[in-house]
Amino acid sequence: MFHDSPIYDRLIAECGDVPADVRREAERVHRELELVLRPLQSPGFPDPSGRGAHPGAGWQRTALLPGPRPQ
Template sequence: MFTRPAPAASPIYDQLVEEHGDVLGDARKLAEITHQQAERLLAPAHHPDEAPGRPE
């Protein structure tokens, strides 16, 4: 997905990460977790007695 910029390319970003933590990286991880949870929760539920793909 997204990668952190190379250290030589952005010394200001590296300094901010040292001072405040990798806020953008943390936000990306949380967004991915939230996306996975939403996909799982919004996926159509199948009951054990129903054939997959069979309309209700």
């Protein structure tokens, strides 16, 4: 990343390579999430919403107007 940078090399020696550690941890979490979410993405797994797997299907946020909520 920072080749030939004595300041960066000194920080790594004192504190460890924090950006590399964070990158490795993020990649590990990403791999775990892929494993956990993979059954939900498989074609044979039923869609819990019942709406199908086309673009736009699924949860969408809608705005509420100010004032009392309808019952």
